[in-house]
Structure formats: C-alpha cells, structure tokens
Amino acid sequence: MASDKSTGWTATAFYRWLLVAPLAFVGLFFLWPILNVILRSFTDPSLGVANYERVFGGGPYLKVLWITVETAGIVTILCALIAYPVAYVISRVRGSMMSLMMAFVVVSLWTSVVIRSYAWMVVFQRKGVLNQFLVAADIVERPISFLPGTLAVNVGMVHIMLPFMLLPMLATMRTIDRTLISAAEVMGANPFVAFRKVFFPLSLPGLGAGSALVFMMSLGFFITPALLGGPRHMMAAVLIEQQANRLLDWGLASALSTVLLLLTTSIYLVYLRVMKSAGGGFAHGR
Amino acid sequence: MAAESTAKLPPAFRAGWVIICCFTALILVYLVLPQFIVLPLSFSDRSFLSFPPSGWSTQWYEKLVANPSWFQAMINSLAIGIPTALLSMVFGTMAALAVARGGFKQAGVISAIVVAPMMLPHVILAIGLYPLMLQLNLLGSYAAATIGHTVIGVPLVFITVTAALARHDFTLELAAMTLGARPWRTFRSVTYPTIRIGIIIGGILAFATSIDELMLALFLTGAGTRTLPRLIWEQMNDYLTPTIAAVATLVFLFTLILLVIVALIQSRSTRLEGWNHD
16 A cells, blocks of 8 residues: 555554454454463373373374364365356356345355254154155165264255355356357367366366365364264364363363364465465455 | 357257256255255144144244243343444454555454454364353353354454455545544544445344354353353254244244345445446
8 A cells, every 4th residue: 555655644553553452352352262272282181292192192082083174075075066066057147047046045054053953953863854755765665864974964064064165166257257268169169178278277266265165164063063973973173062061171172172273274374375366355255 | 047158059068058057956955955844844733853744833833932941042142142243343343444444564464363263163262262251250141152252253344344445445535634534534424434334244244143153152151141042952952842943933034034134235235336336
C-alpha cells in the first residue's frame, strides 16, 4: 500500500491500533491454551518425554494415530473423486439450475453435524434402511452389522466433508476462461484432450485447496467416528476426548493433541501456500 | 439448461456429459438424504427407529414439549450463540480492518493466526481452554462456552469482512480523511456502510457455528448450561428414540430460516451495490 504513506500516518495508525483487542483475545484464549497443552505433554505427570513414549511405543495409541491418518486420506481421496465431476457440472450449468444445485450443497453444509451423524446411524443400524433394502432385494439373507464400522464412518465423513471439497473446486473452475477450451478445440484437440491438457491443469489449485482443507478437518474429526466408528475404528479426537474427559489422563491427551496439532499445522501451511498461489484468499464461506 | 457447447459435440461426448449429470444428481440427493430420513422418522408412531415408519403420530413432539430439559438446552444455546455472534463481529471486524488497511508487513502471518482456530481440531482448543477456565473459575458458565465459541467465530467474520473490504477501494476513505474527517467518523460514514453486509453474514455464520458446536460444549458447559448439541449427544449415547428426530427436524427448520435470511441479505446487497462488484 504505497498510497498510505502520502496521506500521513494517522489513517494507517488508526487501523493498526484496531489489531490490539482481537490479537489479545486470540493470544489469551487460543495461543496461550495451545501452548499450555504442548507444555503439559512434557510435564504431566512428570518432566520428560514419557507421554510420547507411550504414544509412539507401539500398541493402541499409535494404531489410533495411523487409523486417523488413513481415514483422513481415504475420505480426502473419495471426496476429490466424487466432487470433481459434480463441481464440473455445476460450473457449466447456468441460472436457476445452478442455484438449485448450489442449494443442495448449502443446505447440506448448514445441517447440524450431530444430526447428520444421527441420520446415518438410522441408515446403518441393524434394522435400518440399508439392511431392510438389502434383505428385501435378496442380496443378503440376514442383516449385516454395519455399526460400528469403517463403511459407516467413511460414508458419514464423506457426506460432511464433500461441501468443503466442492466449494474451493467450484471457485477455481468458475474462473477458468472457457475460450481457452474452445481455442484448443478449434486447433484440433478433441474435447477429452482439451479437458486433459487445458481445463484439468487450470483446475488443480481448487483440487489442492479442497484436498488440504478436507484432510485437515478430517484429522480432527470427532462426532462421526465417535458415533459410527466404535472402539475398533477410533480416531485421534475421540481418543483425546476419552483420555481427558473420562479417564482424566491429561498428560497422554496433551501428547496426542500435540501430535495432532503438528500434523494439522503442517497441512494448514500447505493449504495457505496453495491458496496463495490460487490467489483465492479465504473467501469460501463456512 | 445444459452447457453452452454440448449440442455440437459428437454423440460419445454427449453420452459422457449425460452420465456425469446423472452422477451429479445422485450425489446431490446423497447430500440432503439425512434430512429426508429424519423428517418422516420424527412423525413415527413406534418407539424404535423403524424406517419408513408404519404409522404416523406427533407423540415425539409432545414428548419434546413435555420435557423441560430440551427447552432449557435451547435457551442455553441461544444464551451462548448470541453473545458469541456479537463478540465475533466486533473482534473479527477489527482484525479484518487492521489487516486490510494497517499496511502490516506481516499481514499474511496475522491472517493465518486469526484464521487458524477455525482450521485446527476443536478438541485441542477444548483441552487447552478447560484448565484455563478452571483457573478463571468460569468452568460451566455461559462465559466459558461463549469465549470458546468466539475463538472459532472470529475467523468467520474476519473472512467475510476481508472479502467485503477487498471489493471496495481504500481511496474513498482516504478522500474522506483528506477532507478532514477523523478516523472514527470516516469509519462510521464511509467504511462501515460498505462492509456492513460482510459483518452481518459473518455474525450469522458465527451464530450458526456456535449453535452446532459440540466439542467445546462438552468440555466447557456444565449441567445447567449444556447446549442443544450436547443434550442431543448425551441422549444419543443412551438410547435412540425418535425424540431426537423431532429435535433434529426443528433445528433443521431453524437453520433453513437462517439460510433464507442470509440469501435475502446477499441478494439485496448485490442488487443495491451491484456496480461495485466485478
């Protein structure tokens, strides 16, 4: 902002002072608590790395971390595969059809996550919608127990994460200049080649931003795995809640949180870089 | 309304287009499927979750009204959600103005820190805030949950206000100040009208997030201040009754009303200041 200097410092200084209150709030109630979680992981119950030895010493905790990363990866890949064609179609239609399609996405995004997970419990339970259908269609003889299980967790999580993949993809696809594709076709490329060589590379920033966002959010996901996953498909956030809230093992909970924080922060930094290169900023709604 | 250029494509590509359109329709139905399961279930005449229901009744809504803890939880959610929205609007707007107009060299770093609470797992924030609230003797109070929710609400307002500021030129404000307006007066009569919509939409998003938030509520609210998601959660872990479906339907209706309000504000703002947008 070169123009600021020419008008003197009053305007800029006024705006700079506005940062004090929000930064104090974020510092006191976000940075400070998180710093304390990291400290506690080395000091509770005694000074040292004993908590990390428990986390990484094999056994159940390491397995939970692995399941967390694996699930986040699967959910991200599924979301990317499903969202790409959907975003492509939405970016090509116009007018009221587009508004209608966006309404589905936005309504889904705004529905309470707790309630959506509840609905998936109704679908997947023993006498649920899916089992009734499978038995009626003679695909299986007796109802399958989906709950708790991996399939239910994946279906439920993809459902919640899909809008977060779709919105960045759409934002990027809308900015792609269609005349470029027409140009490729005029030059003799068939539509598939034009898509692969022109459209797809231009849509990659949206795919990257969406994938980073979904992976990051999936790592810390709590409600769906807690309700649909059970002990065999336990994810990090569920384990942390259990250790802190019920078993009162704050040292272990803090160590697990620190590992989760490191994982998420590294993805967040990748996300910020992707967003910067995409030039999109943060304006993707919720 | 299909795409502009499909008509002149060879049949193979048109078939491909039809297939991905059908796929899109299926996925869009999948996205709203839970609502279509919960709604009929809430009118079921059975006490267990059979779907589709064999008969209809409004007994679950009657049970809902008869149980005061649901009403109390709703009041608690509002008592936490409304102050959260207001605080988020104040802090989020201040931070957005400072970053957009303060000429900081580290503006990117500041934005990243302000937005981070929205991105990082809430469970980490929850176990960090719990001991702090215990120290401050706020645990189980409305204030504790409000502070926690404001931490994740500020980024939402920050993002919407930043987007609004990016659409408007700083020169208008500079002109006002050159003409002798003090900073506060410049803000009130020039800056504020241009970002008002951004502030309101950000506030509604912060409110909606607070109303839906579970993790911080689990750690920071007490028996007297537990929110609606927390009560649903506790009920769900005990037994699955259609009462939850009735609550879910009412919450969904409430969310739809909020959504319509946001859509109306947005369409009105684009109509009023359409010339400002690119």
